[in-house]
Structure formats: structure tokens, C-alpha cells
Amino acid sequence: MTLNSKKLTIDVSTVLLALCSLLAQASAQGVPPQTALAGQTAGKPPDKHPGVHKSTTKRTKKRTASAEMPGPAYATRADAMRAASEIAIARNLDPQWVAQTIGAAHYMPVIAKAMAPAAVGVPKNWAAYRSRFIDDVRIKAGVRFWTDNRAALERAEQETGVPASVVVGIMGVETIFGQQTGRYRVIDALTTLTFDFPKTHPKATARAAFFRSELEEYLVLTERTHTDPLALRGSYAGAMGLPQFMPSSWTKYGIDFDGDGHVDLFNSPADAIGSVANYFKSFQWQRDLPTHYPVRFDLQKLDLPALLAPDIVPTFTPEEFAAKGAILDTAGQQHKGLLALIELQNGTDAPQYVAGTENFYVITRYNWSSYYAMAVIELGREVAAAMPK
Numbered sequence: 001m002t003l004n005s006k007k008l009t010i011d012v013s014t015v016l017l018a019l020c021s022l023l024a025q026a027s028a029q030g031v032p033p034q035t036a037l038a039g040q041t042a043g044k045p046p047d048k049h050p051g052v053h054k055s056t057t058k059r060t061k062k063r064t065a066s067a068e069m070p071g072p073a074y075a076t077r078a079d080a081m082r083a084a085s086e087i088a089i090a091r092n093l094d095p096q097w098v099a100q101t102i103g104a105a106h107y108m109p110v111i112a113k114a115m116a117p118a119a120v121g122v123p124k125n126w127a128a129y130r131s132r133f134i135d136d137v138r139i140k141a142g143v144r145f146w147t148d149n150r151a152a153l154e155r156a157e158q159e160t161g162v163p164a165s166v167v168v169g170i171m172g173v174e175t176i177f178g179q180q181t182g183r184y185r186v187i188d189a190l191t192t193l194t195f196d197f198p199k200t201h202p203k204a205t206a207r208a209a210f211f212r213s214e215l216e217e218y219l220v221l222t223e224r225t226h227t228d229p230l231a232l233r234g235s236y237a238g239a240m241g242l243p244q245f246m247p248s249s250w251t252k253y254g255i256d257f258d259g260d261g262h263v264d265l266f267n268s269p270a271d272a273i274g275s276v277a278n279y280f281k282s283f284q285w286q287r288d289l290p291t292h293y294p295v296r297f298d299l300q301k302l303d304l305p306a307l308l309a310p311d312i313v314p315t316f317t318p319e320e321f322a323a324k325g326a327i328l329d330t331a332g333q334q335h336k337g338l339l340a341l342i343e344l345q346n347g348t349d350a351p352q353y354v355a356g357t358e359n360f361y362v363i364t365r366y367n368w369s370s371y372y373a374m375a376v377i378e379l380g381r382e383v384a385a386a387m388p389k
């Protein structure tokens, strides 16, 4: 069935409009329009900050068949069609093309559902999170990826200082080295999250504005590169290719690293490698600086609330760390910059702690979670250790 066809769209529009108005009423009352939207996922990976990059593999496993079914096309939505004209004017795009493209996007209940905030009061679980990303299958795939792309990884490391293991860790956590780059149409994801971001989310307005901006970037990007905007597939958040770049990141940080004249993050591992390293370089990656140091506590002096207050933002000198009861190893004591105490909760077991450096913080600019950053670092290390000597 193609809702691109004007006639068909008109034929079904009366029914769809009635449905949309019901959905809108439900949303306005703060009631999730679909029962599927109400569910919160216990044990969902922590995402303290709304992530810029949404890993495909972070998707919740439980899905219902009804939630997977596409909803109405946005051609039937007056607000979406109004926004399409605004976008065309603001971004200097063909108004008819923008209206057709946004109009051909479908509301995806499963995508709206995936935006539910993490359950409140449930302890996070680093061990469980880690086990989802670090296993033999992913490590073996990582060894293959590193072997196949050694030259590009080495060149990226020389040019940016970003270690091959960190780039490998990103590609592994995001898409299992390109094996899972997402199965949702990017246009459906971005349009759904622009116009139907769940109103129950505490940051719904800001998040919807973020996705509106990404939708605009996506239209500009596909128009500029003569790519069919209805053809590309990605994560439920519209992240694309091996490194799962959002459209704005593709434009800002994507580079042509294999020299064929195009940035292709779907099919060129070299472009993906160069672009990830360039992303971190742009966020001030420091060459030869470790990502973190081990830390122990002096329980007599320990001021955990003060140490955890700045969250993942490097704030303390090694001396300030020591004064608050956090004991570093020799390398940590000699750290020239600032540190953050990173807490990794383990469900009902005791949390683990590390001292995160500025480079740890840089990794969290890819996905705003310390658990994510730690998984990237540890997967990269495991793959490095498994590389043939």
C-alpha cells in the first residue's frame, strides 16, 4: 500500500483524521494514546541525559505486534503539513518535496514507546548492561573489523589521537560493526518524534524540538546528497550507519576518509572510522590521556555526596579527590587535569567506581551515559586483547 498516492491518501484521510483527533485528545489529557506507550522498561540502560546518538542495540527487546504496525501517514496531519511549509522556507527547500516527504512518513507507535524515560527508583545495573555489549560474538566481530580496517584505524589515530580501541568500541556497541544499523525508516522515526514525542516525558518539549531540528537536518542532507529520504533506515531515533550518527552529526562531523568524494557512513567503514575519530577530536579528545583511573576509598575521609554531585563532569584535581577520601593510583595522582567520580550501580549489589578523565567525558558526548562510555572502553580493550599478536 502506498500512501504516496494522493488519491489513496484522500480516500483514507477521513478515517485517519478521526483517529488522529482521538490520539491528540488522549495526548492532551496526558494519557498515552496507545496502551503500548504506557509501559516503562525496567532495567533499561541508563540515559541520564537525552542521548545524541541512540544505539540500535539499546532497543527494548519486548515488542508487541500492534506497536510494530505503522500508524497513519503524516499527510493527514495539519500540524505536520504546516511545519513542512515552515521548514521549506527556513531551509530553502522545495515546499512540495518537503510536504511529500513528511507526508509520506508514518506515525510509529513502537518508536514513541521507546522514548519512555527510565524507571525511577530502580537501581541501574552495570553488570547487566556490560553483558549486553561485551561477549564473544561481539569481540570476534571486533577482531575481524580491526583486522579488515587496520590502515584506516591507524591513520585516524595518528591524525586525531583517538585510539583505535575507542573507535572499535563505538562501532561494536552501536551496531556490532555494521551488522545492525537499524530497521526503521529514518523519516518515520524523525517525524514521529517531532510531532508525537510522548507528552508524558518530563522533557517532551525540548526533545520534540531536538527531533524537529534533526528532521530539518535530514531533509537538507538528503536533498544535498541526492539521496531518497524515504529509503534510508536507522535506529528508532533516526541514527544512521555504522556509527549511528544523527543527521546533524553526519553533517557536522562526517568526513570522507576513503577519498571517494562522498561521506558514506552506511557502506564505508573507513568513512565511519574517520568520522567517529573526527567527532571525538571536535569534542577536545586529548592525545595519550587515559579515559579513567582506578579509585579506592578512605572511609574515614569519604565525602561521597560531594564527589558525586558534579556527576560525569570532570571537576576535581587529584588533591581534591584525596581530600574527599578518593584514593588514586600513581598514574591518577599525576593526572594534570580534572577528574569525575563515576559511579556504576550494580542493582542491589555494591556500585563500582572509577575516576573519569576529560577523555571519559568526551566519550559521553557520543551518548550521554557513563555506562555507555564504560561499555565502549571495555569492549575496545577486550577486542585489543583478543587481536592476534
Ligand SMILES: [Ca+2]
Residues within 6 Å of the ligand: 255, 256, 257, 258, 259, 260, 261, 262, 263, 264, 268, 271
Ligand atoms: Ca568516502
